[in-house]
Amino acid sequence: MTNREPLLEVRDLSIAFRMDRKTTLDAVRNLSFCVYPGETLGILGESGCGKSVTCMSILRLLPEKTTVYGSGEILFEGQSLLDMPEKNLRKIRGREISMIFQEPMTxxxxxxxxxxxxxxxxxxxxxxxxxxxxxxxxxxxxxxxxxxxxxxxxxxxxxxxxxxxxxxxxxxxxxxxxPKLLICDEPTTALDVTIQAQVLDLMNRLKAESGTSIIIVTHDLGVISEMSDRVMVMYGGRKCEEGEANEVFFYPKHPYTQGLIASHPSASLNEERLPMIPGSVPSLKDMPKGCPFNNRCPYSTELCVSGPPAEETVRESHVVCCHNWKEVTPDA
Ligand SMILES: Nc1ncnc2c1ncn2[C@@H]1O[C@H](COP(=O)(O)OP(=O)(O)OP(=O)(O)O)[C@@H](O)[C@H]1O
Ligand SMILES: [Mg+2]
Structure with missing residues (x-):
């Protein structure tokens, strides 16, 4: 998979919102990921982690006046979407890249x-x-x-x-x-379980028939595991972990991924249940320095407050952004 050319490549993307003349708040920070032809990438994270902001930025659908694109670029088949004139982007929206939102009536x-x-x-x-x-x-x-x-x-x-x-x-x-890429932002959260299963099934069928790549965003672990070839877990506008879905779900390395899995209902069937993640996602203005998860993380050390973690390779195509991941899972 990694030998193939990506369809979409997001490189070191940072997005902030201008609140007033002096203040901007960072919503997405130094985010890099790819989507390959024909695959489904699931983006997972609690409410407020930056999933929708990331998706909306791909088609430049964020409010123009208050959005500040800092570093980074978004390449679709090698063309830069962030630098593209609006006129050209309009030809890509809805034709090459389509988006489905949580609330269809919008x-x-x-x-x-x-x-x-x-x-x-x-x-x-x-x-x-x-x-x-x-x-x-x-x-x-x-x-x-x-x-x-x-x-x-x-x-x-x-x-x-x-x-x-x-x-x-x-x-x-x-x-x-x-379209070559379909972005689905919480496409089934408003639906009951049976209908949700039918809609997901339909998306998988269309993907198989047309070879469309899919980005599916959700905070539902069940949906992600059913749909995704690969997953990216986000927290505080940053990537925590990314890899093949099975690999990430069976061998999660980031304390946040581990917490999400432990607090998923089906995990309670396991004999030893890990505690729920304490606290909640802070607002952008209260985001901790360093690793954004440090104030909720049971493994946090001074290192985690000093600066954001770099991306480290766990094994081929599985990466984690945690200063202490080797201590978190010593059997790694
Ligand atoms: N236009 C905006 N102006 C200011 N802040 C914004 C704007 N859009 C989003 N945010 C903030 O950016 C952060 C990330 O929001 P985002 O909508 O991406 O979260 P999310 O991961 O999609 O959450 P959810 O699961 O609830 O949809 C939040 O703190 C949100 O309040
Ligand atoms: Mg959202």
């Missing part, structure tokens, strides 16, 4: 039918296409996501549909132009 217009909205997306990216052709593509897209009565759905308004149905429509919309 991306659908209540005043138009689903069919109108799907056809509009087709037409924006394929100027000159006839109305009939656009309709056929929209119909194909809703049929692909296994919606019963697709013709009727195209004539319906979003508010008449259930959450699970809307999320399918979102996937249909996102896949309309067969």
């Amino acid at each position: 991306s659908l217009n209540p005043l138009f039918t689903v069919g109108d909205q799907l056809m509009e997306i087709v037409r924006v990216h394929n100027p000159g296409i006839s109305k009939g052709e656009a309709y056929n593509l929209a119909l194909e897209a809703v049929t692909d996501v296994r919606i019963p009565n697709p013709e009727r759905i195209l004539e319906s308004y979003p508010f008449t549909m259930s959450g699970g149905m809307l999320q399918r429509i979102m996937i249909a919309m996102a896949m309309l132009n067969k």
Whole structure:
């Protein structure tokens, strides 16, 4: 996998928000990761860890006036997305890279039918296409996501549909132009468990059929382990750990990853249950110096306060950012 050229490469990315004239707060710090063709990368972390900010930055969807991109670059097939003129980026958004959000209603217009909205997306990216052709593509897209009565759905308004149905429509919309990369930010958190399983299944099927790479963001360990080839665990806007999903889940090296796994419900079936992670994610202005996890970490030492940990290789394609990882898991 590592020999392949990445589809997306995020290098040393730092993002801050301007609060007032004097203050900026860092939301993402020195973050590097790749997404390879055809793979699913899961991004895992508690609320406020910087998962959505990271995803939104890829398509430059963060508020322009208050977002400060510090260091770093984001390369998509080798082209820099951060430096690209808005005009060119618009051609990539929705065509080469699509995004699905947690709350489908934020991306659908209540005043138009689903069919109108799907056809509009087709037409924006394929100027000159006839109305009939656009309709056929929209119909194909809703049929692909296994919606019963697709013709009727195209004539319906979003508010008449259930959450699970809307999320399918979102996937249909996102896949309309067969993107190379699909970014899903908590795509199933608002759904009940059965519907969630169906939506995840659908995403996996579309990925297998079209070879689309997926970034899936969630704080649900179960969702991540079901979907991901590789995972990246984030905390305080930084990477904690990254590697093959099985490797990270069976041999977690970062105390934060270990805490997340221990506090996941299925872990309670294990005989010796580790304690929950004490405390909660601080706001950006209260983020500790050094390793952001140091004030919640049972292994914290002075080193952890002195500066952020560097990325260290555990074994091929498994990396950890923790000053004390060798002491945390002495059997490493
Ligand atoms: N536009 C903004 N202006 C100021 N601060 C912001 C902005 N967007 C996000 N933040 C802050 O950046 C931090 C990271 O937010 P982000 O939305 O990326 O978290 P997340 O990991 O996606 O959490 P969740 O699981 O709740 O979605 C939070 O402290 C949040 O309050
Ligand atoms: Mg989020």
